[in-house]
Every structure is written in structure tokens, then in C-alpha cells.
Amino acid sequence: MNVKDYDNFVRTTTQFAHKPKEEMRSIALYGLVGEIGSLVAAIKKKILAEGGEEARWDRPNDEIKEELGDALWYCYSVSQITNDSHFDILAADIAALRTEIGSADERAQKIATSLDPAKRAEFLEAAKHFPPVGGYTFDAYQHLAFQTARTDGRVLLEVCLAVLWQLGAELLRVTLPKIEITLNKNVADRPSNIVLGEITWHLSAMASLYHMSLDDVVEANCAKVRFRSERGAHTPLHDEGRDTKEQFQRLFEVAFVRVGPQKSRMYFDGRPLGDDLTDNFYDDDGYRFHDVIHLALIAHLGWSPVVRGLMRRKRDSGNDRVDEVEDGGRAKVVEELVIKAIHSEGDKQAKAAGRCGIGAATRLFPARSLINFRLLKTLRMYVDGLEVEKNAFWEWEDAVFEGCEMFYRLCNEKQGTVVVDLTARKLTFSPTVSPSIHGAAVGLGMGSANSQAPLGEEILSAAEYDSARQMALVLETVAAKRAILDSLGLDKESCGLYSELEVRLDRTKRVYMKATKAVQERAWKLKAVDYRVAFTAVAGETICTASAIADLRDVSK
Known part of the structure; x- marks a missing residue:
């Protein structure tokens, strides 16, 4: 995958871009360090699962691949937040490696003794022309960077795990108060861009040790991120076209x-x-x-x-x-x-x-x-x-x-x-139910409501559904409550029971209800699970008759 395309991808899929810059930086930094921790845990878990079997340590799995991709995503996110203009992490890392390995100081000499002379020469020559004018892929960086590895195999893996922890600590130094940065000198204090370059090197090296293409790792990461950020058309229903x-x-x-x-x-x-x-x-x-x-x-x-x-x-x-x-x-x-x-x-x-x-x-x-x-x-x-x-x-x-x-x-x-x-x-x-069953009546009741009479708690309970409804519906709801309580053999005039019964009527006068406490206990005793209601209006009074209905399977028991 082209590195520039991935950089743009990370920029467009950052879900915290609307936050203040300092908060964005904290989210990205802790996200990166958290992913480093998850990667270390995934690798250690795999090593332990292999039971120390040396021949199997470098077999990759999806979890390691996923954690590598997540860490790379956060590397680019941190870079974009830290730098005001575009910064190429990988190109800068190759340039830093070329300077470090190609110099004549004591450190460079020590590094030279641990590198294969042919690989060292090949790297220095290729690094002169990196990055190419037309752009480059992650695999191109991975191949070139790995030539500077001073160890290999399981030893290099352990080095990467240890160093990544240290690099994460370096990044988090910028979040400390100034006094703490001054007093705590156990961790190096270097520019974030240098640290990000070293993190990507070690992530890339780990991909190489597990025989994974860094391009494939990044492509998998893009697929993972897209599933949240890109929503297309719904998949057609699987029974479309059937009877x-x-x-x-x-x-x-x-x-x-x-x-x-x-x-x-x-x-x-x-x-x-x-x-x-x-x-x-x-x-x-x-x-x-x-x-x-x-x-x-x-x-x-x-x-x-x-x-x-x-x-x-x-x-x-x-x-x-x-x-x-x-x-x-x-x-x-x-x-x-x-x-x-x-x-x-x-x-x-x-x-x-x-x-x-x-x-x-x-x-x-x-x-x-x-x-x-x-x-x-x-x-x-x-x-x-x-x-x-x-x-x-x-x-x-x-x-x-x-x-x-x-x-x-x-x-x-x-x-x-x-x-x-x-x-x-x-x-x-x-929260209300109306199963609309064809069952047996286990209780009959009647209730009424009059617009001229005070309704007390009843009208408040009924009005909760929609205060804009016409008074007729309010009266029907109150009358239905009383009738249902009566059908259960309960005191329909008891205001205390009104709070234990919620009733909702749809346009067809179908009853949706919810009972609690004493009302629910009584319904269970009668095995009532549904209710039928009918209304009549006489001289300003709404009268409701209600039937409590039980499922036939319960009645026959």
C-alpha cells in the first residue's frame, strides 16, 4: 500500500478530530502506548501457548497482525497531531538510520561490528535514493529498514518488545507537568518524531520476524477501520424473491x-x-x-x-x-x-x-x-x-x-x-405488551370516567403518554384502567393500584399494558396475559368493559 495514501486514510478516519488539539494528542498518545501493550500481550500469550516450543515461535496469528496495524494507525495519528505540516515518519527514519550507520563516530563503529558488511553497504546505497520520487509502499520500507537489524530471530523479537515499552514511555513524557519532566530523567527526552520513527522500525521488524508483509498488515488495518467509518448500502434481505x-x-x-x-x-x-x-x-x-x-x-x-x-x-x-x-x-x-x-x-x-x-x-x-x-x-x-x-x-x-x-x-x-x-x-x-391471543376469559370488569369529575392521579397517569391527546382518549384510558383492575378482582377505586398499572391504547383500542407489584401478582394468579376492552359513551361518561384473557395452554394445566 502506498504510504501517502495510508497517511491520508488515517487523517480522514480519525474520530476525535473535532476535539481540542491537546485532548487529541492525549487520546492518540495513550492509544499508541495502549496498542503497544496489547501487542506485547498478544505475543507473550502466543509464546506461552506454544509451550516454549522454539520451532513455532515465529508463526503469526490474526491477533498479532491486528495489533501491529492498530499501533501503526496511532503512530500516524500522533504524527499528524504533533506536526503542523506533513511529516513522513518512514522516510525520516531511513534518513536517521543512514546518518547513524554511515557516520564515523564511536556509536556508528559499534553498530558496524554487529551488521553484515554486505547488508550495511546495500542499505547505505539504497538509502541515498529513499524515498523514491513516485512514492513507495510499506513493504519497500520494511525490506530496507530490516537490513539494519543488529540481531535476528527470537532474540530480536525480545529486543523489540523491550524497546517498544521504553519508546512508549518517551512519548508519554510530553504529557507530564514541567516539574515532573525536570525531575524524572530516567527516560530519554527526545523529539516525538525521532521516537515515532523508532517505533515504526520495531513494528516493521516484528512483522518481518513473523513473515508478514507490512502492506498486508496496513491493508487489514484499513479494512478494520472502514467498517466503522464507511457505511454503504444494506445487504439485500436473504429471503428476497421467495414466496x-x-x-x-x-x-x-x-x-x-x-x-x-x-x-x-x-x-x-x-x-x-x-x-x-x-x-x-x-x-x-x-x-x-x-x-x-x-x-x-x-x-x-x-x-x-x-x-x-x-x-x-x-x-x-x-x-x-x-x-x-x-x-x-x-x-x-x-x-x-x-x-x-x-x-x-x-x-x-x-x-x-x-x-x-x-x-x-x-x-x-x-x-x-x-x-x-x-x-x-x-x-x-x-x-x-x-x-x-x-x-x-x-x-x-x-x-x-x-x-x-x-x-x-x-x-x-x-x-x-x-x-x-x-x-x-x-x-x-x-414497555407495554398486547399479545392479542385467542384465549379464555378469566375475569370480567367494568370502569368509567367522567370529564366533569376530578380524576386525580388517573389523569396524570393517562396524560403521561401524550398531553396533546384529546380528552376522549384520556377518559378511555382511565376507564380502561378501572375496568382491567375490576376484571382482576381488584379495587378499581384504589388510587394506590393505579401506579401499578400502565395502560396504553392504540388507534384500534387495542390494550397495551404493564402491571407491577400487587396487580402483577393477581394477574399471575389468574394466569391473565392479555385484555380486551370495549367502550360506550353515555351522557358525558365513558364506560369500559374489560375481559382478562388467559392462554389456553395455561388454562388447561
């Missing part, structure tokens, strides 16, 4: 209904979607709501063999093996693995960020930036060979982030309605 019965509905909702303590049930199109949900864990960690991440995969990727099967929308009408491969058991296992990987990594990131309060819901990936590229590559690796491998990394990131946000809201609310919009590629959430 509508074999497609995900382009707009649908799923209700997560509480049917008992730490037990939930999903409803879709008036029927249960799968089995009842529990955490299957000792602690109440909300994992029973992880199915909402499946819904996020549908919204953003158009993919979920698990939910497709539950909705009976498998693509089995043709002889193209799509049902067997894309909608079959193996694909479902892969999807569950994807969900578990997302949950585990999100939980780890939340704990690392200190976002796991005792007794509080865990916000998986509390910041979008915590969804690291390594996780996304792992997820893509899991789905290799399936249709969803076509989706871009940024689409995966959207699915992970929004799915985890919906998971957090469900964990907080303990129930909710999730609307899946495949056209807009998004999810929306409401």
Missing part, C-alpha cells in the same frame, strides 16, 4: 410477556413463539430475554434460522437446499453460538467498564466502541458458508449494539413489545 409465506414479515412485533417470577413468554401474531423463557442460571441475569438479540439479527441482517423456524417461515418450497442448509439444524446451532458469544463478550466489556451494579441489569457493550473488530470477525467466522456471511461488518455491529440495547431495556422492564422493521433496519421498544 411471502417463506419471508420474514417486513414489519412485525413480538411481545415479551411475564408469566411468572423470572419467567417470560414471547408472542407473535397472537400465539406463543417458542417455549417459556427462563434464565437457566442461578442468578437472575436476564438471559431469558436473549431472544431479542435474535430479533436484532433479523432487523439488521435479515437472518435468524432459529426464529424463522419458530415462525414457520422456512424456505422449503423448492429443491435448492436452502431449507436444509440455511434454515436447518446446523444453522440454528451456529446462530445460538453467535448469540452466546455476543452475550459473553458484552458481559465481559460491561464488567471491565464497571457497569455491572449489584441488583441492576447489565448493559452489554455500554458503548458502541466496545464492540471490537475481533468479535465481529469471530462472528463472521462462525457463519462462514452461510448466507449471512455476505453482510458487512457495520451491519453486524448495528445488530449487536441494538440487540444488546433492547436486551438491557427488557432486563429493566421485565417485559416489553419489540417492533422489528426490516425495511428501516431497526428495532423499537415499548
Whole structure:
């Protein structure tokens, strides 16, 4: 890759360019030193994993390649922030090496004794013409710079690891107060550009030791950065062109209904979607709501063999093996693995960020930036060979982030309605539910509201939804609350119960509701999960009749 092109790439993909210069510099410096630490950790981890087997130490892996690329990105970012005009880190480093090796002082003589004479002469000759007028690649720098390596193999690797720590400390000196810079002289005090050149040399040397092309390292880094900074058109939905019965509905909702303590049930199109949900864990960690991440995969990727099967929308009408491969058991296992990987990594990131309060819901990936590229590559690796491998990394990131946000809201609310919009590629959430089931009435009630009578807490509760609504809707909401309480056999005149019942009516008078405390306990006892209402208006009074509805599967138990 052309070095000038990469320099421009870093400049255009810096996400903190809007911040004050001093803050930008701090972010870039700590970012670079942090990546050096991550690189050292990745290499040490690999060495330990090899069990000290000398013959395998120089086999590269994706983690090392990724950390090398990240460190290079921050090198260029620091350079751009430090220098008012363009500065070529690599060309300056070659010039500094030429001066150091080609001089006649004592240091140069010591270096000469450790270099192969032929390589030294070849380097000095080539360095005279570097950089070439037409530009150059990272590989060109890598090949030339490595000729100045004074050691090789595992010894050079250990040298690079140690020296990179020292160089990182040098860079951070500029962030210290003047008095500390004066008093702390254990670290050299040199211009940042010299230090950046030496860092890039050691990064390049490590790439050579692992038999990696520096161009390939940079290209991989560009691909990683682009997935956040460049968003193209959405990948076409994978069931496009199939019969509508074999497609995900382009707009649908799923209700997560509480049917008992730490037990939930999903409803879709008036029927249960799968089995009842529990955490299957000792602690109440909300994992029973992880199915909402499946819904996020549908919204953003158009993919979920698990939910497709539950909705009976498998693509089995043709002889193209799509049902067997894309909608079959193996694909479902892969999807569950994807969900578990997302949950585990999100939980780890939340704990690392200190976002796991005792007794509080865990916000998986509390910041979008915590969804690291390594996780996304792992997820893509899991789905290799399936249709969803076509989706871009940024689409995966959207699915992970929004799915985890919906998971957090469900964990907080303990129930909710999730609307899946495949056209807009998004999810929306409401804490109230309306499963619209065809079940059995387990309670009947009546309530009323009069515009002439004081409504007290009721009107405040009803008006929370939208104060601009007409009084008629306010009265219907209040009357519905009273009727639902009555249908549950509770005191419909008790203001204390009003705060334990949230009711929302849509344009068709469909009831969306949320019950808590005593109201929820009573609903569980009656096994009521849904409500039907009807309204009449008589002489300025709104009268509502309500039926509490239980799922037939619960009534038959």
C-alpha cells in the first residue's frame, strides 16, 4: 500500500478530530502506548501457548497482525497531531538510520561490528535514493529498514518488545507537568518524531520476524477501520424473491410477556413463539430475554434460522437446499453460538467498564466502541458458508449494539413489545405488551370516567403518554384502567393500584399494558396475559368493559 495514501486514510478516519488539539494528542498518545501493550500481550500469550516450543515461535496469528496495524494507525495519528505540516515518519527514519550507520563516530563503529558488511553497504546505497520520487509502499520500507537489524530471530523479537515499552514511555513524557519532566530523567527526552520513527522500525521488524508483509498488515488495518467509518448500502434481505409465506414479515412485533417470577413468554401474531423463557442460571441475569438479540439479527441482517423456524417461515418450497442448509439444524446451532458469544463478550466489556451494579441489569457493550473488530470477525467466522456471511461488518455491529440495547431495556422492564422493521433496519421498544391471543376469559370488569369529575392521579397517569391527546382518549384510558383492575378482582377505586398499572391504547383500542407489584401478582394468579376492552359513551361518561384473557395452554394445566 502506498504510504501517502495510508497517511491520508488515517487523517480522514480519525474520530476525535473535532476535539481540542491537546485532548487529541492525549487520546492518540495513550492509544499508541495502549496498542503497544496489547501487542506485547498478544505475543507473550502466543509464546506461552506454544509451550516454549522454539520451532513455532515465529508463526503469526490474526491477533498479532491486528495489533501491529492498530499501533501503526496511532503512530500516524500522533504524527499528524504533533506536526503542523506533513511529516513522513518512514522516510525520516531511513534518513536517521543512514546518518547513524554511515557516520564515523564511536556509536556508528559499534553498530558496524554487529551488521553484515554486505547488508550495511546495500542499505547505505539504497538509502541515498529513499524515498523514491513516485512514492513507495510499506513493504519497500520494511525490506530496507530490516537490513539494519543488529540481531535476528527470537532474540530480536525480545529486543523489540523491550524497546517498544521504553519508546512508549518517551512519548508519554510530553504529557507530564514541567516539574515532573525536570525531575524524572530516567527516560530519554527526545523529539516525538525521532521516537515515532523508532517505533515504526520495531513494528516493521516484528512483522518481518513473523513473515508478514507490512502492506498486508496496513491493508487489514484499513479494512478494520472502514467498517466503522464507511457505511454503504444494506445487504439485500436473504429471503428476497421467495414466496411471502417463506419471508420474514417486513414489519412485525413480538411481545415479551411475564408469566411468572423470572419467567417470560414471547408472542407473535397472537400465539406463543417458542417455549417459556427462563434464565437457566442461578442468578437472575436476564438471559431469558436473549431472544431479542435474535430479533436484532433479523432487523439488521435479515437472518435468524432459529426464529424463522419458530415462525414457520422456512424456505422449503423448492429443491435448492436452502431449507436444509440455511434454515436447518446446523444453522440454528451456529446462530445460538453467535448469540452466546455476543452475550459473553458484552458481559465481559460491561464488567471491565464497571457497569455491572449489584441488583441492576447489565448493559452489554455500554458503548458502541466496545464492540471490537475481533468479535465481529469471530462472528463472521462462525457463519462462514452461510448466507449471512455476505453482510458487512457495520451491519453486524448495528445488530449487536441494538440487540444488546433492547436486551438491557427488557432486563429493566421485565417485559416489553419489540417492533422489528426490516425495511428501516431497526428495532423499537415499548414497555407495554398486547399479545392479542385467542384465549379464555378469566375475569370480567367494568370502569368509567367522567370529564366533569376530578380524576386525580388517573389523569396524570393517562396524560403521561401524550398531553396533546384529546380528552376522549384520556377518559378511555382511565376507564380502561378501572375496568382491567375490576376484571382482576381488584379495587378499581384504589388510587394506590393505579401506579401499578400502565395502560396504553392504540388507534384500534387495542390494550397495551404493564402491571407491577400487587396487580402483577393477581394477574399471575389468574394466569391473565392479555385484555380486551370495549367502550360506550353515555351522557358525558365513558364506560369500559374489560375481559382478562388467559392462554389456553395455561388454562388447561
